[in-house]
Amino acid sequence: MSDINMPGRDRSSVAFRGAGFVPGTTRWAPWLAFALIIASWEAACRLGWLPPLFMPAPSEVVSALHDLLVDGKLVTHITASLKRILSGWILGSIAGVAVGFAMGIFVLARSVGLPVVSALFPIPKIALLPLFILWFGIGEPSKIATIGLGVFFPTVISAYSAVDNVPRNLIRMAQSFGLSTRMIVFKVILPGAMPGILAGFRISSSIALILVVAAEMIGTQVGIGAFVLAAGNLMQIDQLIAGVVLLSVLGLTVSAVLSFTEKIVLRWR
């Protein structure tokens, strides 16, 4: 039953005005954009709009990548860089999460840690590489220390903020049920801080990638940074761009691994 008596005349349908402003994405758009950029680049090179000496075509970059793969250099350089990134990132992250947690939980650690971290965080860590070379020698430890220190500070800040942002009401609730401090840390604070910590890992992994390239430009022959520098010095621009592409792929791979980890660890979100 209805109490509506819709007149036949003088009526107008209500127009929909709520379209747009939806924060969505489409799957095909990024692929199309990449394809268009690469096709335009290739076309510009073939038409002679870009000087081949300074900007080789994508097909030449692919050819350079293929050559690197065939002669085994690709694997050598990537393996060397990955070892440095992983060592530095793991050391920096473990130390950073531990210090950030301590600062988030303990008043004394926070009181001491905040000013110290604030003072040291802005220093560009690559500026400390010469010092680390003096301390640890020209080999791997100085490079790993540079990456580790670069990762440490953003990890401290993200872990501290993540712990600080765990809702106090959850901690009070756990206290009200008699959970010990250790239990509150492991059952409430750690899971509650995971989104912030994983977001920090995204930033710190990018920093590790930047620092490994910079560190490899000093005193080493292997690694993607060393390879890119050598290619630049020899004007082998196709190889230089191939190295840059490798870095991009490495960054995307790290990002994909972190996204997968987030999906597993934060599936409750």
Place this chain on the structure above:
Amino acid sequence: MQVLLEDVGYAYGDLPVLDGVSFAVGEGETAALIGPSGCGKSTLLNLVGGLLAQQTGRIATLGAAPAGCLNPLTFVFQDFALLPWRSVAGNVALALEHHGLGRAAQDARIAEVLGLCGLSDFADALPKQLSGGMRQRVGIARAIAVKPAVLLMDEPLSALDAQTRELLMEDLIAIWARERTTTLYVTHNLTEAVRLADKVVVLSRRPGRIKRIVGIPVPVAERQKPEHAGLLKNLHDDLWGLIKTEAQVADREMQHV
């Protein structure tokens, strides 16, 4: 278990919020605590529950906790305080898993309280998948899972819509009738206080002092009967009369702050 408060005072720095508060909540009794905003109701609840350190006066419990009690003074929170990464059953388990119960005993206790609170079909659901009323049911299930001697309820229904509030009030009445748990119930809502409490403790505006303690001479189970409607309406109006002027002043003070 009884709760005794004797000359309790509390201040946040230089700001006194409670002054000379004395009253008792008897065994199995429900006392509603009402008063203007900022009069120290939640502070008092946190003092009784040990979440704030006592400053002046004395708060004590008298009598033995019921058999199987794992957490004598247990809160139900206004904002539910559920861990979003744990399921409904997992949230209830949080209150139990550090007491050394066997897995089977713990699971049985969880199943029992989820059944009592109408949550059996939602044991594996995450809090975000539940309505506000269902979330508060989880909070209540978690609280009764530890067989508390005293329930400390901090505006447990204030975040819920009117219909859900009605339903949960009926659930609370049923739970109290069964468990006979001593309850201190903080609320802004006079209808809730008159419907649920055996007595209403009225606090003055900050610093909160006892203004009046009003007994409600109708058994909780009978308060929906039409013959009591007039008396309960009068009690409601009397309580409003006691706090109206101070609530207006407190409201202006809060806006000023």
